[in-house]
Amino acid sequence: MRRRGAVAALLALLVGLGGCVSWSPIPPRGAQPPSVQAPWHWNALPSGAASTAPDAPTVWALQRPALTGDAQYRVLILPGSGCTAWQSIASRYTAGLLHAEVTLLHKPGVDLHAPQVQPPCSSEWARRESLAAWRNQARQAVAALAHVWAKGPALPTVLVGVSEGAELLPALQAELKGPLALVLVGSSGLDPRDQGAAQMAAHGAESEWAQLAAAIQSTRADGDVLHGRPLRYWRDFWHWPLMQPLLDSSWPLLRAWGSEDASVPSSAYQAGWGRAEHRPIPWCDLVIQRGDHGLQRPDLDGMQQVWVRLESWARSGADTASLCPSPLTRVE
Numbered sequence: 199m200r201r202r203g204a205v206a207a208l209l210a211l212l213v214g215l216g217g218c219v220s221w222s223p224i225p226p227r228g229a230q231p232p233s234v235q236a237p238w239h240w241n242a243l244p245s246g247a248a249s250t251a252p253d254a255p256t257v258w259a260l261q262r263p264a265l266t267g268d269a270q271y272r273v274l275i276l277p278g279s280g281c282t283a284w285q286s287i288a289s290r291y292t293a294g295l296l297h298a299e300v301t302l303l304h305k306p307g308v309d310l311h312a313p314q315v316q317p318p319c320s321s322e323w324a325r326r327e328s329l330a331a332w333r334n335q336a337r338q339a340v341a342a343l344a345h346v347w348a349k350g351p352a353l354p355t356v357l358v359g360v361s362e363g364a365e366l367l368p369a370l371q372a373e374l375k376g377p378l379a380l381v382l383v384g385s386s387g388l389d390p391r392d393q394g395a396a397q398m399a400a401h402g403a404e405s406e407w408a409q410l411a412a413a414i415q416s417t418r419a420d421g422d423v424l425h426g427r428p429l430r431y432w433r434d435f436w437h438w439p440l441m442q443p444l445l446d447s448s449w450p451l452l453r454a455w456g457s458e459d460a461s462v463p464s465s466a467y468q469a470g471w472g473r474a475e476h477r478p479i480p481w482c483d484l485v486i487q488r489g490d491h492g493l494q495r496p497d498l499d500g501m502q503q504v505w506v507r508l509e510s511w512a513r514s515g516a517d518t519a520s521l522c523p524s525p526l527t528r529v530e
Contacts, residue, residue: 231310234285237262243342245306245335255306257339260288262300270297271354271512272347276336276363276370277302278384279327281319282312294505297512299353303339305332324423329362329434333369340373354378354516356508361385361461361491368443377516380444380451381504384491386466387444387453387474390435393466400463411436441473444481450518451481454504456489471526482522486529503529 231240241259260283263269273295277284284291284302292300304310307323347353354377359367364385371378386393398407410432413424420430427435444451451474455467467483474481484507486493486500493500507521514520 229310231258231260231283232285234260234288237265238285238288241301243303243339245338255335257306257335258283258304258308258310259339259343260285260302260304262288262292264297264299266296269299269351269353271299271356271508271516272301273298273356273358273508274301274303274340274343274370275358276360276366277304278361278363280315281308281323282315283308283310284315285310286313287315291501292505294502295508297509298356301343303336306335319426321423324426325421325428327427327431329365329431329438333366336366337369337373340370344373344375348375354512356381356511358383358504359385365390365438365440368440368447371447371449376449378449379508379511379516379521380447380449381508382451382453382455383493383501383504384455384459384462385453386455386462386470387441387451388466388470389440390438392441392469393462394435396463396466396469397461400465441470445474445477448479450479450521451477452484452504452507452521453481454484454486454493454500456486456491456493456495456500458488458495459491461491480518480522480525482524483526484529485526489529498529500529 234240239261241261243257243259245255245257273292275292283304288300288302292298292302307326347355355374356379357367357370357374358381359365361384364382364387367380367382371380386396388396395407398404410424413422413429414432414436418429420428420433422429424432453467453470455462457464459467471481471483484504486495486498486503488495489498489500493504511517511521
């Protein structure tokens with residue numbers, strides 16, 4: 199029983215749940231977000247062709263202008279797979295983005311009123327999760343943002359994918375014009391299936407991984423919930439391409455990760471680096487020594503180190519050498 203619980207926890211970490219599923223309610227899709235303090239504001243974005251229907255899901259974007267002077271660039275952040283909105287941490291999380299317009303994109307159905315960004319998630323949330331649906335919704339939302347941005351000043355744009363959010367970056371990149379940079383936080387860049395296999399192998403749970411594979415390939419219903427996600431989600435996850443689209447991207451890529459990441463083993467990050475060695479456009483790593491999955495450690499907020507790199511990139515006129523001054527940088 200103890201091992202079964204440990205494996206369930208590993209699988210929860212794999213998709214960013216971070217805990218068990220509860221039976222707490224989730225707000226209806228049409229719920230309005232709470233008020234936020236300036237300079238933040240909410241923006242309701244369409245999520246598809248049927249977005250004008252009364253029950254269509256809304257992609258809520260939490261946005262703010264640059265904190266210092268006129269904006270020099272834009273940063274679009276795709277959070278991980280949690281089920282709560284980020285307004286409680288947005289100011290602290292993005293504090294170092296002084297010269298950037300910032301947009302935090304939220305998956306439809308997240309709890310907009312949660313006082314903190316943390317689990318547990320509701321059973322309803324677990325049952326209707328779909329990685330493919332979220333990609334399609336996010337792509338429509340970003341297309342709407344790009345349409346608005348095209349009417350304003352031409353600014354460099356950075357796409358930041360946090361954990362699961364990284365899996366959407368190739369699709370969203372297609373909706374934006376450059377110059378553009380990609381940032382992965384807490385993601386190796388491997389296909390999710392390969393990253394998951396590395397994680398389970400690192401914990402000696404290969405047999406449990408094989409059991410999940412069998413369930414994915416079975417005739418069980420998509421809505422069956424397994425390890426906190428419906429089989430619909432796991433089937434998307436199992437066949438999701440990420441590494442090759444990132445390798446094929448024509449934009450520089452910064453991958454930021456913690457050396458003590460409990461969700462993604464160092465072997466996955468090392469494998470990702472090995473495959474990117476011959477990418478013609480720079481792919482570089484910023485490693486926070488002793489940092490966790492979110493780049494945090496008691497004496498350092500590693501996300502601010504990422505923002506320092508982006509601020510330098512913007513000041514240089516989006517020069518790739520400023521984003522990737524070396525293939526590997528370790529922050530002690």
